[in-house]
Amino acid sequence: MTSGIKRYPIDRIYEEVAFIAYYFHWPHDEIMAMEHRDRRRWCEEISRINRQLNDEPENMFDVFNKKR
Numbered sequence: 165m166t167s168g169i170k171r172y173p174i175d176r177i178y179e180e181v182a183f184i185a186y187y188f189h190w191p192h193d194e195i196m197a198m199e200h201r202d203r204r205r206w207c208e209e210i211s212r213i214n215r216q217l218n219d220e221p222e223n224m225f226d227v228f229n230k231k232r
Contacts, residue, residue, distance in 0.1 A: 172200060183207050 180203045181195045187210045195203065 180207050183210065
């Protein structure tokens with residue numbers, strides 16, 4: 165019998181922690197202490213910053229708004 169609660173896949177947690185630690189150099193314990201929603205938000209923000217630095221549009225398929 166299983167409960168109706170889904171657990172977040174451990175592989176995704178490792179990906180999020182590695183991603184944040186790589187870019188922001190925050191300590192493992194500090195990242196792990198974050199709520200899942202906060203970790204995901206920081207991953208999104210880091211990705212947004214990288215897209216801006218690489219001059220990529222929000223939607224990679226939006227070739228009409230891409231700066232050249």
